[in-house]
Amino acid sequence: MSWLPIYNAWVLMVGIVSVFLWKLVGLWVFLFVVFVSLVWLIKESLCTVKHYATAFWVFILSEVIVFGTLFCLCVITVEDDLSPLSSPLELPLLGCFILTGSSVTVTTYHHYLGSYYGRFFLLLTIILGFGFLVLQMFEFYDCDCDFTFCVYGSVCFSIVGLHFLHVLGGLIALCFLYFFGDVVPGSNVDFVVWYWHFVDYIWLFVYLIVYLS
Secondary structure: OOOHHHHHHHHHHHHHHHHHHOOHHHHHHHHHHHHHHHHHHHHHHOOOOOOOHHHHHHHHHHHHHHHHHHHHHHHHHOOOOOOOOOOOOOHHHHHHHHHHHHHHHHHHHHHOOOOHHHHHHHHHHHHHHHHHHHHHHHHHHHOOOOOOOOHHHHHHHHHHHHHHHHHHHHHHHHHHHHHHHHHOOHHHHHHHHHHHHHHHHHHHHHHHHHHOO
């Protein structure tokens, strides 16, 4: 029996409760346990024990369910007189090109894994991912509405913010591969590349549903 589901549920609960109750102590506890989780993940990635892809695909399935639920809420709560977070032909569209380009570069990195070209395209993927995060922060800063504006706005912010966190997590994993890729098993590299593709494809659905609906 694994303790990870209980641990993950507790971390998520602390984070959500701290955000809604504005408890700074809870937020610090949340950041600490996230740090512990990252240390544990790094330790696991250095382990030579074979990990099976089934658990990874179960994780992806759970992420699809979460995003699918939020997408349904976005469609249900949309109103005719409400505008999207930003113009779909400006920053969000540029984000589509950036993430699509990063999907191409990470595939090229995977193809040339272990060579100089592979490291170059991995670095290019990291730069594109970082550029997307900067783009998202500019979008949040220029947005006229906020999280408490209405139900539809809250759902849209939740979707875009959740995707932002996923991109950030993927970017951390890519940076780890860039600096410590020589000691990471090949199967773990595959998981990171697949995860980045998943993040790219999810953004296309975010663009279609949140910005164009």
